[in-house]
Amino acid sequence: MLGLLGGLIQGSAHGWTATPALLTAAGLVLFALFCHRQRTAENPLIRPSLLRNRGFTSGLALGTVFFAAVAGLLYVISLFLQQGLGRSPSGAALGLMPLSAGIVIASIACYRLIGRLGRRLVLGGLLITLAGTAYLLTLVALSGTDTGAWTLVPPLLVIGLGMGTCFGSMYDVTLGDITDEEAGSAGGSLGAAQQLAGAVGAAAVTTVYFHTAGGATHAMTVSLTVVAAVTLLCCSLVRLLPRKAREEHH
Structure with missing residues (x-):
């Protein structure tokens, strides 16, 4: 989330140069990994029943x-x-x-x-x-x-x-x-x-x-x-x- 927020804030304020673009991309990748982990974890932060x-x-x-x-x-x-x-x-x-x-x-x-x-x-x-x-x-x-x-x-x-x-x-x-x-x-x-x-x-x-x-x-x-x-x-x-x-x- 930190990478995603940092990239979005920098991109909107200073333009979409390489740094905010990379931060945003990294944030999205890490967020996708987090979602995958939540689906397979024994005690997930987000209960699977909520997603249903x-x-x-x-x-x-x-x-x-x-x-x-x-x-x-x-x-x-x-x-x-x-x-x-x-x-x-x-x-x-x-x-x-x-x-x-x-x-x-x-x-x-x-x-x-x-x-x-x-x-x-x-x-x-x-x-x-x-x-x-x-x-x-x-x-x-x-x-x-x-x-x-x-x-x-x-x-x-x-x-x-x-x-x-x-x-x-x-x-x-x-x-x-x-x-x-x-x-x-x-x-x-x-x-x-x-x-x-x-x-x-x-x-x-x-x-x-x-x-x-x-x-x-x-x-x-x-x-x-x-x-x-x-x-x-x-x-x-x-x-x-x-x-x-x-x-x-x-």
């Missing part, structure tokens, strides 16, 4: 893709605030406050809703995230670097509400039909996948941003389009998730 559980594997895939998308989204929004709108790093951090507030609000609200709504809450969060991303995409496409600071507050708040809804529901729903004996292995797998997704997503979306010609506005619109497309793909995977979250959480 469609609900869990679907949730793992959906969560990985979604976390990759939003990690990249956060990164390019910060880049656009600085490079496109001329804000300082601290100003960009303040500009992301509506998004952070939305995450906190939605995460708290989901605690009482997850037991009743189950995977429908995950779908709702994805659709809200998609709506906020489309809203932001429209603003950037129309106003470009003339976009006002207060104009960005509504779409960022909506994106944050969608992300918080997903964060507050996706984990529990993914664990919806696993056994108590599988819980530790499942939780560790989800945590590792989320960390990897965050690094891969940030590297992938920023690569799109930096390699898109035409200035900050065009780079941002292309990046947002990619994130919106990935989020839409995630919506199609929700039907494969367990219907309800783990009962022990309620």
